[in-house]
Amino acid sequence: MEQIDRRVRRTKKSLEEALIALALEKEYGEITIQEITDRADIGYRTFFRHYSDKDELLKEVLNSTMLELRELMAPPPLEYFIDPNIDAADLTDGAILFWHVQENSDLYRVLLFSDRTIIQPLEAFAIQEFKANYGSLLETDIPFDIIANHMVSAMITLLRWWLDNDMALSPEVMGEYSFRLIAQPIRETFLQALSK
Amino acid sequence: MEQIDRRVRRTKKSLEEALIALALEKEYGEITIQEITDRADIGYRTFFRHYSDKDELLKEVLNSTMLELRELMAPPPLEYFIDPNIDAADLTDGAILFWHVQENSDLYRVLLFSDRTIIQPLEAFAIQEFKANYGSLLETDIPFDIIANHMVSAMITLLRWWLDNDMALSPEVMGEYSFRLIAQPIRETFLQALSK
DNA sequence: TGCACTATGGCATACTATGCGCCATAATTA
DNA sequence: TAATTATGGCGCATAGTATGCCATAGTGCA
Incomplete structure (x- = not known):
């Protein structure tokens, strides 16, 4: 060790x-x-x-941060999606990711703007994780693979924009925007599936 | 010429x-x-x-297709966004992009999976176009830059998934999904801005 | 402290890919 | 047909990657 x-x-x-x-x-x-x-x-x-490679060095650099990210995504707040009474304003959970990225902004700047070969494994992991957490629970009319892909890459896009704009907005505000633009429509698909 | x-x-x-x-x-x-x-x-x-470059050759290959894409994005169906009576099921417009990509799928396969240096100019153009069409018309609480970024890159993600899955779903169905996952929440932000 | 170990630095070398100068040759236009 | 011009193939320069070799200096352990 x-x-x-x-x-x-x-x-x-x-x-x-x-x-x-x-x-x-x-x-x-x-x-x-x-x-x-x-x-x-x-x-x-x-x-x-x-x-052996430049990529191998980069992967090693990002490794510990990626592990943290995994844990960040681990606890699945299912209620976040399926409780119709929860309002966007009440959901500060969405800000957690932005807090984490802010704390490691140098590394995420490197990660999110590097080659596809670097970010793709992380993206694939996140998608698979999301599918494992929710995919089996809910039957949606939109293929779950689409939803998972959309969710993960839209979050990455939002993070990129935020870093590009020097994180001028607060993690809470970004969390709210991510909810309204990304999580909310997915939630509605879930709710629609449940109501059947 | x-x-x-x-x-x-x-x-x-x-x-x-x-x-x-x-x-x-x-x-x-x-x-x-x-x-x-x-x-x-x-x-x-x-x-x-x-x-002079491998990239220059690629750009020339994609050029005519990109020009078509520009025209495809040119006519801005503003009602699409601000008429609250329009239902997702009525909107076949969302499928136009998927039709276009299907017709040029070989080229888009190359374009959407090539380096960031290739796709970024196109992405930047689409974002700018979107902002020019709607940005000045509507004041939203979410920064319009975020909305434009999200819209464009989420559509690209959807197209990527579609091509990856050999375009098994019809353009109409993909258009509907794109509406529900991407356009609808943006529309709600617009409607919210209008109601104030 | 001193000895065995091993990581390092610096040298040379091979390899791959880009990019261009030169010139004979072949194709094209007028 | 003649002048023009694109092409092909040669060599050469350059940049970056990747490895072998060996002396040297730093390290861990007895």
Whole structure:
């Protein structure tokens, strides 16, 4: 579990920090391994002793944050969707995701604006998670795969916009907007399915 | 306007066809210029006499289709949004986009699954168009920029899913789903703004 | 503290892909 | 038919990735 050798720890940490710093300055795709090692003040050769790829380094960087995100999505507030009495104004839950992203905004900036190869596994996971949580419970006339895809990618779009606009709006406000634009229509599909 | 030399026409046509064929087989980013020229049976050197880039070739391929798409978005059915009496079932307009994509599915498969650098200009144009058509007319409490972003990218997501699933559902059905998941909640925001 | 271990740095090298200069050749236009 | 021009194929330069080799310096453990 532990990194035994201090040098390895130091090297990996430097490389990870360098990648984040560079990714905030320029397109992820434009960054060369040479630049990363220069920034980290690490030998070019050494990079390949720890990572096979630029992508592998990025994945490692994002790994812990992705794990947090998983837990964030884990507890499924089913009532959120199927209780018709809940009003958008009462739902602060929608802001949780925005709080989390705000706390790790540097990393999410990198994640959400990187190549499709990077974000796609996360997206696929989120979709699968959403389907596992709600798909079997409710029969909707709209294919659940469509709903899951729409939900996840619309949330990502909203997060991207928010980060692009320097998170000027509060997480609560964004949570409310996400409810009205994304969750509410899905909820209505659920309610419609239940009423049959 | 006309291509004077027959050879140029032949060369460009071959290269364009080769790119589409390859893009349907593998990731756009993985395709090399060498592969394109091999497939087109055109000298490698000749490629650069017509295009500076792989992207430039792709843009030229997609150009005419993008122009059609522009016109498709041009006539703004404002009633679509602000007439509260219109029901989702009556709105076949939403299917127009899906019809268009179905007719050019090969090209849209390439477009919608290519790099962000390719699709982003189109996306930006669609967002701007949408804002120009409706943004000044209606004051909404949700920033119009969010709405425009959400609308466009959610439609793209829906199209992607549809193409991924070999367009098994009819354009009409997809149009209805897009209305319920995307247009309807936006419409409600509009109606809410009007009632004040 | 000192020894065995191993991560690192720096060098050379191979490979892949892009991009262009040059010139003979073939196709096209007028 | 003659002048023009696109093409093909050659070589070459460049950039980035990826690996081998070996001396050196840092590390963990006895």
